[in-house]
Each structure stands twice: as C-alpha cells, then as structure tokens.
Amino acid sequence: MNTAAVSRGSLEGRVALVAGATRGAGRAMAVELGRAGATVYATGRTTRGSVSEVGRPTETIEETAELVTAAGGTGIAVPVDHLEPERVRALVERIDRDHGRLDVLVNDVWGGDHLLDFDTKVWEVELDKGLRMLRLGVETHLITSHFxxxxxxxxxxxxxxxxTDGTAEYNGPRYRGNLFFxxxxxxxxxAAFGLAEELGEYGCTAVCLSPGFLRSEEMLDAFGVREENWRDAVAREPHFAIAESPAYIGRAVAALACDPDVARWNGQSLSSGQLAIEYGFTDTDGSRPDGWRYFIEVVHGGKEATAEDYR
Structure with a gap:
C-alpha cells in the first residue's frame, strides 16, 4: 500500500477520537485522519482561553480542529482533562449522540515532559512529579478506554x-532513565496487548505505536530550530539526523485506519518507521526514517552506519 492508498475520502463516514491532540504527534495524527476524510474529535487541555500545566499557549485544540478541517476532514475541538472521568464520559456521550459510532480511538495523552528528570533514582525523584507522570501517561489512557x-x-x-515512546523491542531490555517515565x-x-485480548471477539484491533526521534514543537524549540531548518541542530546532536516530522506518525495512523487487514497487527508494538516500510508512505521530505532500528543497531549495537542509511 502506497501513499496514494491513504487518499482523501478513504475514511469518509468514519469517526475518530484523538485524545491528546493539542500538538506534536497527537495533532499530526488528527490531521492525517482528517486528510483521509474522517470526522475527528480533538481533545486536550490547552484552548484559546485556557493553558494547561505544559505551559505552551501557542498550540491549541481549536487550531488542531481547524487543521483537520483544512486537510479535508471535519475537526471538532473538545476541551477535556482525561483525568476527569465525568468529562470523558460526557465526551463519549456527545460522540454517540452526534454520530452513533466511534471507529478509531487514539490514546495519545501525555504532557509529562516538564516533570521529567533523567538519571534520577526513584528515591531522589520528587514523588509528586513521578506520580503525576503516571497519572498523565497511564491513568488517562485507562479512563478514556473505559468510557x-x-x-x-x-x-x-x-x-x-x-x-508511547519506544517499541517493545527497544524498551524491553533498556531502562529509560527514570522509573516513573x-x-x-x-x-x-x-495496554495494547491486553486490549487486543479483550477486543478480538468484537472484531476490533488494538496496537501500540511509537514515533521515532520526533521533531515536535517542543523538541524544535529545545534545539532552537524550526521545521524548515531542523538539520541545523544535527551539529549539536548528531543523532537528530534520524529525526522525523510529526506528520510521519500521522501517516502511520491513517494507514492503519485504512487497512482492511489491520487485525494482523492486533496486540503488537509498532513504530512509524516500521509501518512506513510496510505501507509505503514517507515523511514530508520523501524519506523513510527508521529511528528505533537506528538506535538499536547503531547507537546501542555498535554497527558502523549513519543516520542517512536509516532514512
């Protein structure tokens, strides 16, 4: 399947909920589902009138919804804190009332990077920060799935x-530098493995998906670059050469949603780079970065190769 297969209208009549669509991967996944024709509910905590604890007022769910609509879908912004069960319940009741169906659920809620201190022992971590990370990254997903x-x-x-961040192949044998993270x-x-067991009898599919080295808005800001000149950051961080745009994981989700045989992935841990090879889509520059393969084989495995060999 190539990029032409995920075309405008491929998901016409389908309804998607992207939980955590304010920016980064979540925004891109919402936009690409919209580009394929879906109605997309984009949720998050930062709106044009309210800013979440992440503290980035320039990215809002309203803007995400507008981008979805501009891409060819129907974007609907709904402010939701996915740690509040009644707000999630109300969101799902609204989707049911308006459409009577939900075809794609993307559990992308995170927002915990500002709490993260790497290479800090569990007894040295500020406990409130660590527990907040778990609430943001785990509890939100469970509440959303429940409703x-x-x-x-x-x-x-x-x-x-x-x-998530990292595949089972990468994360399994490696510690990510902070126990809570x-x-x-x-x-x-x-969760994807367990949901696959629970959803299979209903003919539904659950997967876990990770971007590679993501050029999110926050990451670009951290390196002092923009999407247009992101390669300028490679001098500071050579591994940034494998970085991918948020659109890449967006295209991965759209490809999965359009695949009539998506059940073959049920319960699996997948990456944007892996799916690009399988489905034939590319990143915005026409390349196919395989970030986790690069980190496994080159950065940790000692293979003599460059990031360009994995694009």
Missing part, C-alpha cells in the same frame, strides 16, 4: 492506538 470502548465495539473493524512509557505497550 470509549463500549461505543467503539458496536461495529467490527474498530481500531485503538495506544501511543519507564513505567509510563511501557504501560501503553502492555
């Missing part, structure tokens, strides 16, 4: 995408 899945399983073919980023992998 949304009864609507999704009404029709066979539903897709749940748990979004490690748990938060491994939990979605296990």
């Amino acid at each position: 949304a899945l009864p609507l999704l399983i009404r029709r066979p073919g539903g897709l749940v995408v748990e979004v 490690d748990l938060a980023k491994n939990a979605p992998i296990r």
Whole structure:
C-alpha cells in the first residue's frame, strides 16, 4: 500500500477520537485522519482561553480542529482533562449522540515532559512529579478506554492506538532513565496487548505505536530550530539526523485506519518507521526514517552506519 492508498475520502463516514491532540504527534495524527476524510474529535487541555500545566499557549485544540478541517476532514475541538472521568464520559456521550459510532480511538495523552528528570533514582525523584507522570501517561489512557470502548465495539473493524515512546523491542531490555517515565512509557505497550485480548471477539484491533526521534514543537524549540531548518541542530546532536516530522506518525495512523487487514497487527508494538516500510508512505521530505532500528543497531549495537542509511 502506497501513499496514494491513504487518499482523501478513504475514511469518509468514519469517526475518530484523538485524545491528546493539542500538538506534536497527537495533532499530526488528527490531521492525517482528517486528510483521509474522517470526522475527528480533538481533545486536550490547552484552548484559546485556557493553558494547561505544559505551559505552551501557542498550540491549541481549536487550531488542531481547524487543521483537520483544512486537510479535508471535519475537526471538532473538545476541551477535556482525561483525568476527569465525568468529562470523558460526557465526551463519549456527545460522540454517540452526534454520530452513533466511534471507529478509531487514539490514546495519545501525555504532557509529562516538564516533570521529567533523567538519571534520577526513584528515591531522589520528587514523588509528586513521578506520580503525576503516571497519572498523565497511564491513568488517562485507562479512563478514556473505559468510557470509549463500549461505543467503539458496536461495529467490527474498530481500531485503538495506544501511543508511547519506544517499541517493545527497544524498551524491553533498556531502562529509560527514570522509573516513573519507564513505567509510563511501557504501560501503553502492555495496554495494547491486553486490549487486543479483550477486543478480538468484537472484531476490533488494538496496537501500540511509537514515533521515532520526533521533531515536535517542543523538541524544535529545545534545539532552537524550526521545521524548515531542523538539520541545523544535527551539529549539536548528531543523532537528530534520524529525526522525523510529526506528520510521519500521522501517516502511520491513517494507514492503519485504512487497512482492511489491520487485525494482523492486533496486540503488537509498532513504530512509524516500521509501518512506513510496510505501507509505503514517507515523511514530508520523501524519506523513510527508521529511528528505533537506528538506535538499536547503531547507537546501542555498535554497527558502523549513519543516520542517512536509516532514512
């Protein structure tokens, strides 16, 4: 399947919920689902009138919804804190009332980077910060699935995408430098495995998906570059040469949602680079970066190769 297969209208009539769509991967996944024709509910805590604890007022769910609509779908922004069960319940009731169906659920809620101190022992971590990371990265996903899945399983073919950082192959043998972060980023992998067991009898599919080295808005800001000149940051961080745009994981989700045989991935841990090879889509520059393969084989494995060999 090539990029032409994920075309405008491929998901016409389908309804998606992207939980955590304010910026980065979540925004891109919402936009690419919209580009394929879906109606996309984009949720998050930062709106044009309110800023979340992440503290980035320039990215809002309203803007995400507008980008979805501009891409060819129907974007609907709904302010939701996914740690508040009643707000999530109300969101799902609204989707049911307005459409009577949910075809794709993307659990992308995170927002914990500002709490993260790497290479800090569990007894040295500020406990409130660590527990907040777990709430943001794990509890939100469970609350959302609890309320949304009864609507999704009404029709066979539903897709749940748990979004994380790192694949099972990468994370399994490696510690991610902070126990709370490690748990938060491994939990979605296990959640997809468990959901696959629960959804299979309804003809629905659950997967876990990770971007590679993501050029999110926050990451670009950290390196002092923009998307247009992101390669200027490679001098400071050579491994940034493998970085991928958020659109890449967006295209991965759209490819999964359009695949009539998506059940073959049920319960698996996947990456944007892996799916690009399988489905034939590319990043915005026409390349196919395989970030986790690069880190496994070159950075940790000692193979003599460059990032360009993995693009």
